[in-house]
Amino acid sequence: MDEPARRERLAEIAPDLIDELEAEAETDEHVLPDLPDAEPGAVVMRAAPNPNGPWHMGHARMPAVIGTYKERYDGEFICRFDDTDPETKRPDLDAYDAILEDIDYLGFEPDRVLKASDRVETYYEHARELIDLGGAYTCDLPGEEFSELKNAGKPSPNRDKDPETVREEFEAMVDGEYAAGEMTLRVKTDIEHKNPALRDWVAFRIVDTPHPREEAADYRCWPMLDFQSGIDDHLTGVTHIIRGIDLQDSAKRQRFVYDYFGWEYPEVLHWGHVQIDEYDVKMSTSTIKSLIEDGELTGWDDPRAPTIRSVRRRGIQGEAIVESMTELGMSTSDVDLAMSSVYANNRDLVDDGANRYFLVRDREDDPAVERDVVGGPEAGHPPLHPSHEDRGDRTIPAGRVVVEESDLPANGDRVWLKGFGCVRHVRDAFEYVGDDIDMVREEGVDVVHWVPADESLETLMRGVEGDVRGRAEPAIADADVDTVVQFERVGFVRVDAFDPEPADGAGGPTGEEDLVVYYAHP
RNA sequence: GCUCUGGUAGUGUAGUCCGGCCAAUCAUAUUGCCCUCUCACGGCAAUGACCUGGGUUCGAAUCCCAGCCGGAGCACCA
CATH class of the missing domain: 2.40.240.10 (Ribosomal Protein L25; Chain P)
Incomplete structure (x- = not known):
């Protein structure tokens, strides 16, 4: 008796068991856990890549998981490029499209695509509002000096400036009257907070290097990730934030800003780092980039490189990667992805054809x-x-x-x-x-x-x-x-x-x- | 140093919240057998795990305590 025949027979003798069987089959397909507090039709998630190169395999996890949840909850998938550092994490102009192409190959299409560098004025406006609420102050202390005070739980002497002065100095930051390192805008949190990572963090700093995008090249006063991302998540209606454990403290930092504004913080899920076996080359955008520049690799799609483009060129279907990535689940501990799992998924997809x-x-x-x-x-x-x-x-x-x-x-x-x-x-x-x-x-x-x-x-x-x-x-x-x-x-x-x-x-x-x-x- | 966070087979995962149905699920891996003019696909089987030590309990993967080991943050990076 084959499967359909067996089912038909079961339907005759025990119709209630069939329902049970189908209910089970349905939940079994959900490899990923349910999102907390998720309303179908009202889930908004974002992937927030830094456009500093095409993606390596580890990056695939974000669209794989977000895309899968989007499909489950009929949600929204925003791709927001967090390109607010023109210097140390300088954006690569080709990477914006390269990343969208990689997402497309994985089988997903973002509902909205945003660039933080297009939204700088919005961040300024919120900074002004935060200053007026007494939630931020301009600080001219060198980073090291502030760090010492902070670790001792002592406030910066700038902490109690009146809002007018702060406002003036912030406008001077925006107008480019300071050079890099001369002035920052700090969020007033709790200087004695038991977790030193949360004490009065920097919201804006000055970067002398112009942004590579022409539209953003004139800005010198740039928001830090925690400020920019926090504002954007609220403004774009993000309900569920999924990110790596390296950003574990981000939510805690951003909550101070949310509290000033009276906003409700989204649900947050963290996951650990992904390592992939099988490759000799380290999975890091900068490492791969320099190996290509040195001629050790023939390009981002060199089969020895642990990149999305590489596995794509090898004939591995995006779906196979997505399946393997979602099988990793959402645990906060670091995980190793075995390429053999991707291969097994891919064989299923390509063997027949x-x-x-x-x-x-x-x-x-x-x-x-x-x-x-x-x-x-x-x-x-x-x-x-x-x-x-x-x-x-x-x-x-x-x-x-x-x-x-x-x-x-x-x-x-x-x-x-x-x-x-x-x-x-x-x-x-x-x-x-x-x-x-x-x-x-x-x-x-x-x-x-x-x-x-x-x-x-x-x-x-x-x-x-x-x-x-x-x-x-x-x-x-x-x-x-x-x-x-x-x-x-x-x-x-x-x-x-x-x-x-x-x-x-x-x-x-x-x-x-x-x-x-x-x-x-x- | 301070602060978070985690530890289930080689790998990933379910179970942990609300202790018993868990001598622990599923997938992958490895090995063997069957199928086969491929070492593919398919079928069958085997292998293999609750970090350690105490405690609570009739009963602990699950609760409590201590320890061990790991990861992350404490940037004018993301």
Whole structure:
């Protein structure tokens, strides 16, 4: 009895059990916990990336989780670029679109896209209001001096300035009358708060370096993340903030501002850092950036880089990443994501569509070896997909063939060239023995992949572990660029290009190849 | 140093709030078997965990205390 039949039968004998079964199946699909106090149709969340480069794998967690909740609660997904530091975390002008593209690849589309650097006037207005409420003061103490006072629980001498002076000095900050480091605007919190991290934090500071965006290049007085983000979350109606544990204290800091304004703070969830196994390269935007600049990596989509673009180029579906990311749950402890989990999800997605081809690898420790085939048909005809015979067969010319050395049988032994037939290794040649499949089924002859020596394509297979060269069967020329195929007994790859241009960095095509593929996973 | 926060199989996760149905769930991983002209897909099975020590209790992964180990913040970064 198959699944639908079983269900039908159950519906006849115990209709109430069916409801129970369906209810269970539904909750099981929710890998992520329910959001606290979430009203369907009234959930607003934001991803707040810093646009300082394309995303690495760790960044995928935010859109994956927000997007998944958005779908569950029919909520809103805001993408807000927190680009308020033109200097130390200087925005990269290409990164805004690069990040939106990465989100799109993951299968989500933000309902709104905002840039903090467009909203500076709004932050100024709220700063003025906060000053009038007595909630902020201008402070000209050097950071180190303030830090000492703060750690001792002692106030800055500027703390009790009257609002008029504060207002004047803040306007002077806005007007660019101070140089970097000369003046800040601090939020008046509780200078004796038991957590030193919350004491009178900086809301605005002066940055001399102009913002790279032309629209924002004239501003010198910039808000700090906690101020900007706190104001924006309220103004854009964010109901649920999801962020990393590095921002654990942010909510506590921002609450002081919310209290001054009489606002209600959103629900907050924190999660730990994600580490990903399998990569040698550290998962950090700046590290990857400098490796690319040094030519160690061929770009953001180099298969050795732990970036979204890299796995995308390898033919891994965004959905596979989203599934793995949501499976990580929402725990506050640091987690390791096993790439094998992404691979397992991806195999599910691509196996059915991936046509099969042969690639004979030529590696130092397992070189490709050529042999003449004596006798037998002119070509082999393995199917394009074992589960879809309707897709037809490939044609692989025999004659002189190439196999991987480790697949070469000892002299006098037999091997089955898949889709062709059984041959015996005799005096450096393959003598055709026949096509009786019982030799495989009952006599234990191994089945191996092979390609013709002459008609095959010079192939470069790029992967996490580095580049591998080899020869692909001619029929792969029928595969479209950008499709995922499976090299039997090797793994899934994405067809990247035919007759590729040479690359400049370390690794990549030399220009002599007929085909470049990117290796996804076994 | 001060302040947060966390510790369930290799990895991730459920269970912890409201103690018993938990000799602990699911996924992935690994191994073996079946299927198979792929080491894919599919099917079956095995492996493998409650940080430690006390306490409360008839009973503790769950409550309490202490300890150990980890992560984060204490920036004019995000």
